[in-house]
Amino acid sequence: MHISHIEHIGIAVKNLEESIKFYEEVLGLKCYAIEEVADQRVKTAFFMVGQTKVELLESTDPEGPIGKFIDKKGEGVHHMAFAVKGIEDALATMDEKGIRLIDKAPRKGAEGLDIAFLHPKSTHGVLMELCEDKNK
Amino acid sequence: MHISHIEHIGIAVKNLEESIKFYEEVLGLKCYAIEEVADQRVKTAFFMVGQTKVELLESTDPEGPIGKFIDKKGEGVHHMAFAVKGIEDALATMDEKGIRLIDKAPRKGAEGLDIAFLHPKSTHGVLMELCEDKNK
Numbered sequence: 001m002h003i004s005h006i007e008h009i010g011i012a013v014k015n016l017e018e019s020i021k022f023y024e025e026v027l028g029l030k031c032y033a034i035e036e037v038a039d040q041r042v043k044t045a046f047f048m049v050g051q052t053k054v055e056l057l058e059s060t061d062p063e064g065p066i067g068k069f070i071d072k073k074g075e076g077v078h079h080m081a082f083a084v085k086g087i088e089d090a091l092a093t094m095d096e097k098g099i100r101l102i103d104k105a106p107r108k109g110a111e112g113l114d115i116a117f118l119h120p121k122s123t124h125g126v127l128m129e130l131c132e133d134k135n136k
Numbered sequence: 137m138h139i140s141h142i143e144h145i146g147i148a149v150k151n152l153e154e155s156i157k158f159y160e161e162v163l164g165l166k167c168y169a170i171e172e173v174a175d176q177r178v179k180t181a182f183f184m185v186g187q188t189k190v191e192l193l194e195s196t197d198p199e200g201p202i203g204k205f206i207d208k209k210g211e212g213v214h215h216m217a218f219a220v221k222g223i224e225d226a227l228a229t230m231d232e233k234g235i236r237l238i239d240k241a242p243r244k245g246a247e248g249l250d251i252a253f254l255h256p257k258s259t260h261g262v263l264m265e266l267c268e269d270k271n272k
Contacts, residue, residue, distance in 0.1 A: 001164045005186025006142065009216060011262060019260045026233060027218070028137045049218070050141025051187045075261025077213040080145060082163070082185070097162060124155045125211025126147060 007083040008053035016058035081129035143219040144189035152194035217265035
């Protein structure tokens with residue numbers, strides 16, 4: 001598998017508007033997009049930090065994945081996403097190695113990327129996402 | 137403040153050797169350095185992923201910061217570090233804005249960088265580190 005860079009860091013927040021204010025006014029970053037991903041029951045805000053995006057995630061449903069995460073652990077880093085080439089082959093190889101996959105096949109995520117999650121039980125505690133931009 | 141990129145992602149792990157094996161054999165990344173930071177009571181392993189390092193942290197003392205983190209939350213992302221220019225000015229400006237600083241002045245971290253931590257109570261849940269490489 002070839003990982004080129006960290007595509008994004010997903011951060012669970014309680015209130016998107018207040019968090020955007022912190023990232024812009026204190027850290028000096030610029031929010032370039034806000035997107036609702038109905039499928040994941042989140043509203044997201046994106047910031048570019050060098051090669052990597054910071055993706056803030058506010059739950060639109062207490063029973064959604066981010067709602068449950070915040071309920072259990074509070075605000076904080078939710079997942080780390082790697083940019084890869086050949087996501088299908090990467091998943092097949094991991095499956096063969098016994099890695100627990102949340103998505104056995106890629107699905108569409110924010111910004112039109114092909115994405116798949118790996119289970120933190122198989123990755124030493126970090127919820128990891130693989131992403132491929134097939135338009136590049 | 138000017139943030140150029142994410143300098144590293146710090147990840148707390150229980151066993152450095154087993155985790156290195158996962159990052160190398162499953163993710164295909166290459167560990168380029170192992171360093172003990174006595175001051176922080178950790179042994180660290182570094183991987184380059186594009187512009188950003190992944191820094192795995194194993195505690196050398198159950199009462200150290202990583203030991204306590206794992207005891208409370210388990211393995212997972214521990215902190216996120218931004219590369220900045222002018223770390224002293226950045227800290228002074230944050231202090232003026234009422235941001236809670238763990239380090240009011242920079243100190244030496246791994247790889248000889250000047251570093252300072254911001255308290256997660258002021259950053260919407262993420263333990264954040266500012267880093268500056270004054271040799272660059």
